Amino acid sequence: MAHPQEVREKLRQLYVSGNQTLETAAVMCQVPLATARGWKKSAKDKGDDWDKIRAAYTLAGGDVEAVARAMIAGQIVQYETVMKELQTNTSLETMDKVKAISMLSDSYNKTMAAHKRLLPEVHEASVAIKTIDLLSQHIKQKFPHLNNDFLNVFESFMPIVEQEF
Numbered sequence: 001m002a003h004p005q006e007v008r009e010k011l012r013q014l015y016v017s018g019n020q021t022l023e024t025a026a027v028m029c030q031v032p033l034a035t036a037r038g039w040k041k042s043a044k045d046k047g048d049d050w051d052k053i054r055a056a057y058t059l060a061g062g063d064v065e066a067v068a069r070a071m072i073a074g075q076i077v078q079y080e081t082v083m084k085e086l087q088t089n090t091s092l093e094t095m096d097k098v099k100a101i102s103m104l105s106d107s108y109n110k111t112m113a114a115h116k117r118l119l120p121e122v123h124e125a126s127v128a129i130k131t132i133d134l135l136s137q138h139i140k141q142k143f144p145h146l147n148n149d150f151l152n153v154f155e156s157f158m159p160i161v162e163q164e165f
Contacts, residue, residue, distance in 0.1 A: 003031060008039055015040070016053040021074030027081075075111045079104055079129070080158050087151040098140060105133045128161055 007029050014025035015036075026036035040050050082104050086097050108129060132154065139150045 003035070007031060011036055011039065012043070012050060016050050018054055021071050023078050024074040027077055071111065075108055076129075076158075079108060080155075083151060083154065087148065087155070094140075094144075098137075101133070101136065101140075105130075108133075132157075132161070 011025045011029040011031060014020040014028060015022050020028065022036050022040065023033055026033045029036075043050060082100060086092065086100060092100075112129075136150060136154070139146050
């Protein structure tokens with residue numbers, strides 16, 4: 001599906017201004033992440049390096065905190081998106097779902113570690129999400145029959161975690 005040029009420009013602006021991660025900008029613009037990545041790569045091939053412009057915005061504005069918050073928000077959006085996909089995708093094998101959750105957790109933990117020094121309060125959110133993740137893994141291993149119920153509860157609980165942290 002072709003998207004209007006205005007959508008591409010809006011996504012680019014959200015990303016390069018440092019206000020949103022590419023993932024979050026794609027969600028906000030209702031564009032698949034793969035499409036957003038393609039636009040970014042295509043622009044770079046034509047000399048429009050979105051990452052360099054984003055770095056310049058960050059240095060000029062000095063608002064590292066806003067960029068860090070946007071990256072964390074993007075990570076949470078991705079976490080929630082993948083969890084919903086795992087819940088609804090019945091064609092995936094259980095071990096594939098476990099691997100996906102493990103990779104998602106690893107990605108989240110790396111993001112949190114990178115931002116821990118920038119935003120001390122993020123550590124609290126990291127502990128909360130890690131606890132939820134550990135509980136999720138425990139339920140999958142010890143009580144697999146409760147996994148779908150847990151995912152339903154988790155989906156309704158995630159906005160509370162986001163609001164709190």
